[in-house]
Amino acid sequence: MSVFLPLLEYKVSVPLDVTAPWNVSLSQPQYQLVFYSLVVAGLALFAQFVKTWVSAGEVSSRYRPALYASMCICGVAFLSYVFLALKFDSGYQLSGGQYVPTAESVNSYLPRYMDWSVTVPLLMVEALAVSTLTGGRARQTRLVAMSAAFLMIFTGYLGAGVIGNGTSSSAMLLWGIISTVFFALLYVVLLGVLRASHEGMSPVAYLGYRNAVFLLLLVWVWYPIAYGIHNWTSGGTATTIIQVGFCAADIAAKAGFGAMIHKVAKVRTADDMN
Amino acid sequence: MSVFLPLLEYKVSVPLDVTAPWNVSLSQPQYQLVFYSLVVAGLALFAQFVKTWVSAGEVSSRYRPALYASMCICGVAFLSYVFLALKFDSGYQLSGGQYVPTAESVNSYLPRYMDWSVTVPLLMVEALAVSTLTGGRARQTRLVAMSAAFLMIFTGYLGAGVIGNGTSSSAMLLWGIISTVFFALLYVVLLGVLRASHEGMSPVAYLGYRNAVFLLLLVWVWYPIAYGIHNWTSGGTATTIIQVGFCAADIAAKAGFGAMIHKVAKVRTADDMN
Amino acid sequence: MSVFLPLLEYKVSVPLDVTAPWNVSLSQPQYQLVFYSLVVAGLALFAQFVKTWVSAGEVSSRYRPALYASMCICGVAFLSYVFLALKFDSGYQLSGGQYVPTAESVNSYLPRYMDWSVTVPLLMVEALAVSTLTGGRARQTRLVAMSAAFLMIFTGYLGAGVIGNGTSSSAMLLWGIISTVFFALLYVVLLGVLRASHEGMSPVAYLGYRNAVFLLLLVWVWYPIAYGIHNWTSGGTATTIIQVGFCAADIAAKAGFGAMIHKVAKVRTADDMN
Amino acid sequence: MSVFLPLLEYKVSVPLDVTAPWNVSLSQPQYQLVFYSLVVAGLALFAQFVKTWVSAGEVSSRYRPALYASMCICGVAFLSYVFLALKFDSGYQLSGGQYVPTAESVNSYLPRYMDWSVTVPLLMVEALAVSTLTGGRARQTRLVAMSAAFLMIFTGYLGAGVIGNGTSSSAMLLWGIISTVFFALLYVVLLGVLRASHEGMSPVAYLGYRNAVFLLLLVWVWYPIAYGIHNWTSGGTATTIIQVGFCAADIAAKAGFGAMIHKVAKVRTADDMN
Amino acid sequence: MSVFLPLLEYKVSVPLDVTAPWNVSLSQPQYQLVFYSLVVAGLALFAQFVKTWVSAGEVSSRYRPALYASMCICGVAFLSYVFLALKFDSGYQLSGGQYVPTAESVNSYLPRYMDWSVTVPLLMVEALAVSTLTGGRARQTRLVAMSAAFLMIFTGYLGAGVIGNGTSSSAMLLWGIISTVFFALLYVVLLGVLRASHEGMSPVAYLGYRNAVFLLLLVWVWYPIAYGIHNWTSGGTATTIIQVGFCAADIAAKAGFGAMIHKVAKVRTADDMN
């Protein structure tokens, strides 16, 4: 914990060259579109949360941890979106036809990293719980994947919101690169798990599993891209694209991925009975 | 996502010719009637949400996805109505015997589209889950119906609240027409599903199913009409009619339709056992 | 919906002769007593809501709709009382030893009608679900009773809070009389159901059922009386009596009636097994 | 209801001689200690609420009403403590090293009586549900105990917060004495039930039952003592002692008593199976 | 209760020599890091709360009290973190690039002790419920452990937030030492329980149990260290380290320990069946 403390204290000597996405004014259409995305994502995640809660009993106890993880992911993200939407509502003030950010607007953006810090490790639990890995290998892979997931998000957060307060281009670059190392590691791990699961699953189960993991890995590409946009440009359009994109990606990676894994778990439950 | 970005930026060159329903003053009776409708709809949806939650076990696992969808629909709409009602309460100020809208009043209206973006696709899940469609055809029909439902709402939202900020008559017309294309598609799909289900269901089940779908399709007519009223006229009476109408239509299309599909699912459960 | 629109627009030409109960100052003891009643009723309804939720499994699936209705009634009323109590807390200001109403005080009174619009029709579901009526007759009676219940409340609301903003004595009289027609109809329906159920129930079940319905019909008398007090007099004492009376009546008609019907359902469940 | 109306109106002619506990300033340590107690009690009751909810299935349906009552008691009290704690937080203002009460501070104290009005009658249900009383005798005893419990609290509330607004020593004395009559009656009833249950229970069950009832009756002694302190003295120390004492007593009488009765219900469930 | 009353009243005669952690300004990175930790811990505890709720049925009724305790611990801590995070959000004001504390900032820190007062005794229940202790010895050990846990926290709270208002170094020292006595006692008790459980458990179960208890005892070391930092130094860095450390420790001691005990309970359930 104390290794980055010097970093917290160091005086930013490079010129502040990044305008944070939460510090730009939005036009009325942009504001409406972002608010729309935040609320729709929140409601979709609420629906998936409740649905997973009541339907977890549909799969055998062996795969239920996947559903529990999915339920927690959607519940946590729902809470996070409630907060984001309320802060987006109260964090901008209409003035001269523009929505001008206030001191609260930061909380319509950065709390995403707090949600991800919990949900991305849980996504790893969910993805692994329906794989064919068992025993020590499953435990070890899970530990590596959860740690890498957390570190990916946490180091990204240091660049996006902590070091230089999200306005230092060099800090964003440095921590973005570190984060990307863990990002790459996760791809390696998940593709390895997928490969290892080919043998032990029925073709139908494997197909569903492969599609789910591919969707996840595809959607993930958006997150570092949005981070790059944060670092390299700014303005109402950029903020709108980032925010709407995050909402769409979160729906796909949480509710969509959750529905696909649910199906895999059901297929494997049926397979195990024969 | 990026295809409509130019649209977000374009300068509105036509004269602003629409007064949005949330920007007109309401008389005291009008205000009381709208507030009444919002709260009653919210409470009715809450009741149906809770009722569906606890009684989902009444139908066999085959039709349970219909009840899960209904439960999610009512839960999501309940949350939406809580927000609408609170914003309607705080978004108008009594002054000289009139309720005068403030900057917050928009959130007693536009969030409806956010609710619908989640709930109308889920209504498609609900309607299809008790049909006789199975396998690939069911999946494909569901995908088409959910996509069309989402696009119908989203394009309508662009016209009603985003492009020109809900005050551009030409934008409302353009996006209203695009939305109506998806609207028509949904009628075609749902009536097709109904026809296809005639054979495989018992007469009692089919009758209930037909009534439910007919109710849905009938109630849906209100939404584009209200959109037209938004575009073509304005004033306290218009806003009252639109808002009260939406509340009544939402109760019918969510709680009412949900109760009817619940019954169909129960009948089919019993039929399957014989 | 549009039939009463002219009514919404018409200029009130008679002198405003009624002071609404939410527009009078309360002494400190009066204020404390009303607040006490609102919170106690809310907590009692919460307790009954939770209790019914967890114990619905005690009766056979045939009578469970009665418990679901009761659960929804108490849940809806609980939410309503939370709102009433918060608005009663914030809607009066202590000034010179008196609690003086503000613009928010209306929401410590009128939302009762919104709650009733949902809960009184559900009370009809609850009362009928343990009767001996079945099939088409049950459905038809339920439809009549639910419609009459809703119209009774809605027309009463028009008089108490909409037409003339709850301050027109003639409007209150007119709509009060219309409401009373539905009121009378409900007595006829419920007593008819009671009579029809005499034969098909065991004596113990019937006794419980009769007591429950009698309690309900007795308690209901309070509501038009309170409406009359609203119309014919005003002052802190009148407001206190109305509010405390509504709280007591709501506890009896929702939690008390619910507990009695629960018992009837249990007895009938046991009777059906022999 | 109308019997005490003259009392509500009567002009307080005796000198106001009591300073209500919520109207005195608190030192910082006193404030911290009271806030601590309110939050700890709220959290403990929340824990017991949730625990009882999920574990009610552990006892046979015969004793389950005791657990339902306990669950409701803890849930109601949790809500009440949330309100008390929020009002204690916002109802005092730090000024010159002292926490000075505002108009809101009364709601960090008096709502206790609203909680008790629901929970003490439910405590009677809980205590009687595991006794050996059955049939008419059980019903009658329950009715007497619940009525006496409610009247004990309600008359106490009249003295503490309504008549003379909690500042009239003579009113506190009068209503305190009336309340104490019901208090004494409850001791008689509960000890009678205990005696009557000696025969029909196994020794282990009886021992647990006796301990639970004794704990309850012991803890109850605190409430009239605190009422006396309210009447006879005032100051930061008195308010601190009263508030902390109420929190401790509520934890014991609700969560502690609930845990003990839960155990009795488990023992009796096991006994009944042999 | 009354033994420490003189202490509440005594005039602090020693110079006030401690600056409380909630009374120092934070730099923007420090503020972001603490807020991040509070929200992440809250969300993680929410996830574990929900997960334990739905999966408690996985273990036999013998070990289920451990899961109930864990569920309550995580639920209580979640509520506590919601409060901490909201108060941290509203309790600091950005001014000149620094987050300056206001009167509300104390509630982003001290409520931790209120949470712990409930959750640390429940951790003892959780730890003991999967041990091999039974009957009287189990009850007695539990009583001692719960009492010592409560007294450890309560006496620590007296030093940290009550006596001298968290600014008296000598009070912190005195009460810290008293608290440490109970702390030591808990180590003795838990290690004793561990030793006593060696015999009666399968090696796999024991290994898991030992690891869980060791993790707990290791993590606990952080709490008195943070208390020492509070007493011996101050500043933005100190506050950041304390707060982030508490969040990490709470996640480990509640969610992490809970997951480990859950596994022990599952292993023991399986062992008992053979």
Ligand SMILES: CC1=C(/C=C/C(C)=C/C=C/C(C)=C/C=O)C(C)(C)CCC1
């Ligand atoms: C590589 C990289 C990043 C990756 C983020 C990812 C991959 C986030 C995934 C979030 C999900 C899936 C959330 C929904 O559950 C950061 C942190 C932006 C920082 C820049 C580098």
Ligand SMILES: CC1=C(/C=C/C(C)=C/C=C/C(C)=C/C=O)C(C)(C)CCC1
């Ligand atoms: C055709 C059309 C529309 C249709 C909306 C519909 C059909 C909404 C249905 C909502 C429901 C059923 C909600 C309840 O669950 C819009 C978007 C107003 C825009 C104008 C054209």
Ligand SMILES: CC1=C(/C=C/C(C)=C/C=C/C(C)=C/C=O)C(C)(C)CCC1
């Ligand atoms: C006849 C009549 C009325 C009757 C109201 C009733 C009977 C309300 C019952 C409410 C209940 C039972 C609520 C609890 O669930 C009104 C509307 C006051 C208007 C005046 C005439």
Ligand SMILES: CC1=C(/C=C/C(C)=C/C=C/C(C)=C/C=O)C(C)(C)CCC1
């Ligand atoms: C005798 C007496 C009183 C007794 C109060 C009691 C006995 C309250 C018990 C409350 C409990 C047990 C709450 C927790 O569930 C009052 C009303 C203070 C008024 C003065 C006389």
Ligand SMILES: CC1=C(/C=C/C(C)=C/C=C/C(C)=C/C=O)C(C)(C)CCC1
């Ligand atoms: C010894 C000691 C302390 C110990 C605190 C502990 C051990 C807290 C544990 C908290 C947990 C485990 C919370 C999560 O559930 C205090 C009170 C700081 C005061 C100083 C001395």
Ligand code: NA
């Ligand atoms: Na806003």
Ligand code: NA
């Ligand atoms: Na930027």
Ligand code: NA
């Ligand atoms: Na208002």
Ligand code: NA
């Ligand atoms: Na218009």
Ligand code: NA
């Ligand atoms: Na007030």
Ligand code: NA
């Ligand atoms: Na009047």
Ligand code: NA
């Ligand atoms: Na405060």
Ligand code: NA
């Ligand atoms: Na006093």
Ligand code: NA
């Ligand atoms: Na802030």
Ligand code: NA
């Ligand atoms: Na310090």
